[in-house]
Amino acid sequence: MATELETPVQILLAEERDGVFVLTLNRPKAMNSLTGDMSAQATEILAGIAERRDIRVVIITGAGDRAFCAGADLKERRDGDPDAKWTQRTLLWNFVRTIHQLPQPAIAAVHGWCLGGGFEVALFCDLRIASEDAVFGFPEMTLGAFPGAGAAIVLPRLIGRARATEVFITGKRLKAREALEFGIVQEVVAKEQLMNKAFETAEKIKRSSSRAGAAGIKRMINVGADLGFDGAVALNEALRRPLEASQDYAEGIKAFFEKREPRFRGY
Secondary structure (H helix, E strand, O other): OOEEEOOOOOOEEEEEEOOEEEEEEOOHHHOOOEOHHHHHHHHHHHHHHHOOOOOOEEEEEEOOOOEEEOOEOHHHHHOOOHHHHHHHHHHHHHHHHHHHHOOOOEEEEEOEEEEOHHHHHHHOOOEEEEEOOOEEEOHHHHHOOOOOOOHHHHHHHHHOHHHHHHHHHHOOOEEHHHHHHHOOOOEEEOHHHHHHHHHHHHHHHHHHOOHHHHHHHHHHHHOHHHOOHHHHHHHHHHHHHHHHHOHHHHHHHHHHHOOOOOOOOOO
16 A cells, blocks of 8 residues: 655655655656756655665656656756856756665656756666656757766766767757667656556565665666776675675575575665
8 A cells, every 4th residue: 555755845746665665756737847946855855765774666757747857947047047057956966866876776767758857867767667758868968058967977888978979969869769779778668557667677676686785786886887896896895795694685595495585674
């Protein structure tokens, strides 16, 4: 049974379901574009979720039929001075970094427009599932800037420099199937099946990995890949050694010999 959680205002919706936390960007009339306040609230909520051992997976999605997120709220930027614009960008950067640093795997369930800062939110999730109507892109170049919340760091690492350059420099819009071909999303499904597929993936994660194991491999992928070999080995050892004493690892081995699914408890 889903349990509604209270948020400061309803620009964000938060829901828990059997160890899965769903954060919904909730400004459908504005295509879920991100204000500074919205990014700040999302950061605060996810920072709290990071501390909870009972939450195993996070799903981020957008409300309404038109968009996952169309990026930063340009009305807010239009009316701001340079410092105010930078503050809004910094709040968005804090939001995506919090996703990146979550110990729990994060899934972006993307439908409709996924542009600019919204695309960055999706990129900083660990997995991306798209509906057939999803469209990805970075319009910042046409506005006289470039993506400011990490896309220029993450996208080339994900799809290679040549393809990333094309997406950035030309303002190329990628439909769902092309995003799948580029390796940006892992799966494309019918729009009506998007959230079902996101929850199905979350259940697979819950069954196949302990919280500590998932957090460790996520950190190795996100951090270890950018270290030199010796640094990556040191990080691998630091993350792997504590698992030997974890109850979840003992339970996983026990379940293997008893030919049943493990019952991980988060420690």
